[in-house]
Amino acid sequence: MNARLLPYVLILPVTLFLCLFFLYPFVLVAAQAFGGSDGLSLDNFRDVVSYWKFPISLKNTMLLAALVVPVQLALALLMATMVNRMKKGRDLVLYIWTIPLGISDLAAGIIWLAIFEQSGFLNSMMTGLGLAEGPVNFLSYQNPGLVFLAIALAEIWRATAIMLVILVAGIGLIPKEYYEAAEVFGASPWQRFLRVTLPMLRPSLQTALILRVVLAFEVFAVVAALGGTLLPVLMGEIYAYQFDLQNGGAAAAMALIVLGISIVFTLIILRVLRVPKGATI
Amino acid sequence: MAEIQIRNVAKRFGSYQALHDINLTIADQEFMVLLGASGCGKSTLLRIIAGLETQTTGEVWIGGRRIDHLPPKDRGIAMVFQNYAVFPHLTVFENIGFGLRMQKLRNDEVTRRVTRTAELMHIEQLLTRYSGELSGGQRQRVAVARALAMEPDVILMDEPLSNLDALLRLEMRAELKGVLAESNTTAIYVTHDQVEAMSLADRISVMHQGRIVQAASPVEVYRDPAERFVAGFIGNPPMNFLPASNHGNGRWAVADQVFAGPDVSAAALEFAIRPEDLRPADDGLEARVRLVEPLGAHLLLTCDVAGTMFRAILDSDMTVRAGDQLKLAAMPDRIRWFDPDTSLSVPTAA
Numbered sequence: 001m002n003a004r005l006l007p008y009v010l011i012l013p014v015t016l017f018l019c020l021f022f023l024y025p026f027v028l029v030a031a032q033a034f035g036g037s038d039g040l041s042l043d044n045f046r047d048v049v050s051y052w053k054f055p056i057s058l059k060n061t062m063l064l065a066a067l068v069v070p071v072q073l074a075l076a077l078l079m080a081t082m083v084n085r086m087k088k089g090r091d092l093v094l095y096i097w098t099i100p101l102g103i104s105d106l107a108a109g110i111i112w113l114a115i116f117e118q119s120g121f122l123n124s125m126m127t128g129l130g131l132a133e134g135p136v137n138f139l140s141y142q143n144p145g146l147v148f149l150a151i152a153l154a155e156i157w158r159a160t161a162i163m164l165v166i167l168v169a170g171i172g173l174i175p176k177e178y179y180e181a182a183e184v185f186g187a188s189p190w191q192r193f194l195r196v197t198l199p200m201l202r203p204s205l206q207t208a209l210i211l212r213v214v215l216a217f218e219v220f221a222v223v224a225a226l227g228g229t230l231l232p233v234l235m236g237e238i239y240a241y242q243f244d245l246q247n248g249g250a251a252a253a254m255a256l257i258v259l260g261i262s263i264v265f266t267l268i269i270l271r272v273l274r275v276p277k278g279a280t281i
Numbered sequence: 282m283a284e285i286q287i288r289n290v291a292k293r294f295g296s297y298q299a300l301h302d303i304n305l306t307i308a309d310q311e312f313m314v315l316l317g318a319s320g321c322g323k324s325t326l327l328r329i330i331a332g333l334e335t336q337t338t339g340e341v342w343i344g345g346r347r348i349d350h351l352p353p354k355d356r357g358i359a360m361v362f363q364n365y366a367v368f369p370h371l372t373v374f375e376n377i378g379f380g381l382r383m384q385k386l387r388n389d390e391v392t393r394r395v396t397r398t399a400e401l402m403h404i405e406q407l408l409t410r411y412s413g414e415l416s417g418g419q420r421q422r423v424a425v426a427r428a429l430a431m432e433p434d435v436i437l438m439d440e441p442l443s444n445l446d447a448l449l450r451l452e453m454r455a456e457l458k459g460v461l462a463e464s465n466t467t468a469i470y471v472t473h474d475q476v477e478a479m480s481l482a483d484r485i486s487v488m489h490q491g492r493i494v495q496a497a498s499p500v501e502v503y504r505d506p507a508e509r510f511v512a513g514f515i516g517n518p519p520m521n522f523l524p525a526s527n528h529g530n531g532r533w534a535v536a537d538q539v540f541a542g543p544d545v546s547a548a549a550l551e552f553a554i555r556p557e558d559l560r561p562a563d564d565g566l567e568a569r570v571r572l573v574e575p576l577g578a579h580l581l582l583t584c585d586v587a588g589t590m591f592r593a594i595l596d597s598d599m600t601v602r603a604g605d606q607l608k609l610a611a612m613p614d615r616i617r618w619f620d621p622d623t624s625l626s627v628p629t630a631a
Contacts, residue, residue: 180333181366185380185431186354195379199370280369280413 033252044253057232065216068155076163098161109225112154163208170204206273214262283344283434283467290339299325300491312468316478317488323471359428361438365420367412374408380431398426418449438470509624518592525552536587543627551619554611556592562610570605
C-alpha cells in the first residue's frame with residue numbers, strides 16, 4: 001500500500017458513513033426546509049417564526065440554557081477540582097458522579113417526575129413530615145416557575161457529569177509545577193484557580209461548553225416528561241410540527257434554526273475562550 | 282540580612298525517612314549548593330525551605346524569624362524551578378510580573394521592576410512573547426528574572442540548568458553567578474552536577490541518604506572529604522582507595538609500600554589519593570596499566586594496584602601502553618585516610 005494514500009484509505013469508511021447518514025439527510029432536510037410550491041422559498045421559515053409559540057419556545061429554551069449551563073459549569077469545575085485533589089477513592093467518586101450520564105434523558109425525566117408529581121416522593125415526604133396538608137400539584141400550569149425549576153434541576157442532575165469528565169481530564173493535564181510556582185509567587189488558592197487553572201483549562205472548557213450548550217438547545221425529553229406542553233421548547237415544537245401537524249417542511253425549518261443558533265453559540269464560545277496568538281497551552 | 286538556619290529538620294514520607302535531622306546555617310548572601318545524587322533528599326530540603334513541603338519535625342529560620350509555619354509567599358523567598366514553570370498563557374512580561382501583581386503593586390512599579398530584571402537577564406526584547414515562542418535558555422532566563430523581580434531575601438533554585446544543553450549551561454552558569462552576586466540575595470541551589478556545584482558555590486553541602494555529610498567550601502570538599510562517600514562522589518574520576526594495615530608508630534602498609542599516616546591504634550584504615558596526585562616514579566605503588574585514555578592535556582590511566590582498580594591522571598607527554606608496569610608515587614600531603622568502620626576521615630596531623 002502506498003504510504004501517502006494509506007491515511008486516506010483509513011478514514012474512508014468513516015467518511016462514507018458520515019456522508020451517507022449525516023450529510024445526505026442534512027441535504028434532504030435543508031431541501032425540505034427551503035422547498036416550496038414553486039422551487040426555493042423561505043415560506044417555511046416565515047411560517048414557523050411568525051407562529052405564536054415560536055418566541056415563547058425560543059425564550060424558554062434560551063432561559064433554560066442560561067440557567068442550566070452556568071450552574072453546571074460552576075458545579076463541574078468545583079467537582080473536578082475536588083476530584084483532582086483526592087488521593088484515595090478518586091475513581092469511585094468519579095464513577096458515582098457520572099452515573100446519571102448512563103441514563104437516557106427520558107428516563108431521567110421520569111425519575112424526576114416520580115419525585116415531583118402529585119403522588120410523588122416529595123409530596124409523600126412533605127405530608128409525612130407534616131409540612132403540607134395534602135398533596136400539592138407542583139407541575140401544574142398554575143406554577144410555571146416551579147415547572148421551569150424542576151426541569152432545570154433534572155437537567156443539571158442529568159448532564160453535569162458530561163462537563164465534569166472533560167474538565168477532570170483537562171485539570172489532570174496541568175503540570176503541578178505551575179501551581180507550585182504560583183503558590184511561591186504569592187497566589188492564594190482562589191487566585192491559583194483564576195490565574196492558573198482557568199486559563200490553562202481553556203481548551204477543555206471550550207469542548208465542554210460547546211458540547212453542553214448545543215445539548216441544551218436540544219433539550220426535549222426531560223421537558224416532555226416534567227412539563228408536557230406547559231413549557232414549550234424549540235425541540236418540542238419540531239416534534240409537534242413533524243408528528244402532530246405532519247408538516248415536514250416546517251419541522252425542517254425549525255431544525256435548521258436550532259442548528260443556526262448552535263453554530264452561532266459555538267463560534268461565540270470559540271472566540272471568547274480562544275488561546276492568545278502565540279501562547280501554547 | 283537573611284541568614285538561614287535549618288534546625289533539626291527531618292522529613293518522613295510514610296515509612297520512608299527522606300531527611301534525618303538536618304542542621305545547617307547559611308550565611309547572609311552566601312551561595313550554598315546542595316549537592317547529591319537523585320533521591321538524597323536535596324530537593325525535599327529545598328521544598329521545605331520554600332514551604333511547598335512540610336517538615337515532620339524541626340524548624341526553619343530566615344533572617345532571625347521562624348518561617349516554617351508560614352505560607353511560601355510570607356517567607357521572603359523566590360524560586361526557580363527545574364522545568365522553569367513559566368506560565369504558557371502569559372507573556373514574558375506578565376510572567377516576570379506575576380509575583381508583583383500578586384502583591385498588588387502599582388502598575389508603574391511592576392513595569393519598572395519587570396523592565397529592570399528583564400534587562401539584567403538580557404530578555405528585554407522578548408517581553409511580549411509567550412513561553413511557547415522561547416528557547417529553553419530564554420525560558421530559563423524568564424524563570425530567573427521572575428524570581429529576581431520579587432527582590433527576595435532568599436532565592437531557591439532546583440536544578441535550574443539541568444534541562445539546558447551543555448554549552449548553554451556553561452554560559453548560564455557564569456551569568457547566574459554574576460547576577461546573583463550583584464543582587465545581594467542568599468541563594469540555595471540544588472544540583473547533582475558536581476562541576477556546577479564547584480563553580481557556583483561559596484559552600485557546598487554534600488547530601489547522602491537524607492543527611493548532610495559535609496558542608497564546606499568547594500576546595501575543602503575536594504581536598505579534605507569528611508567521609509569516604511564524599512571522596513568517592515566528588516571528582517571525576519573520584520579518589521582511589523586502597524586498604525591499609527597498621528605498621529606501627531603511625532606507619533601504614535599499603536600494597537607493599539609503607540606510608541606515614543595517622544598515629545592511631547586501629548588495625549586497618551583506608552588509604553585514599555586523587556588520580557591527579559600520582560606521579561610516575563622509581564619507587565611507588567606497583568601498577569599494571571589496563572586502559573589508557575588520552576584526554577588532550579592529560580592521560581587517564583586505569584590500572585590495577587594490588588587487585589584494586591586505580592586511576593591516575595598523568596601528563597600526556599608520557600608514553601604508556603596498556604599492559605605496561607608502572608610505579609606511581611603519591612604526593613605525601615595529598616594522601617587522605619578513612620576509618621573503614623565509620624567511613625569518617627582520620628586526620629594525619631598529631
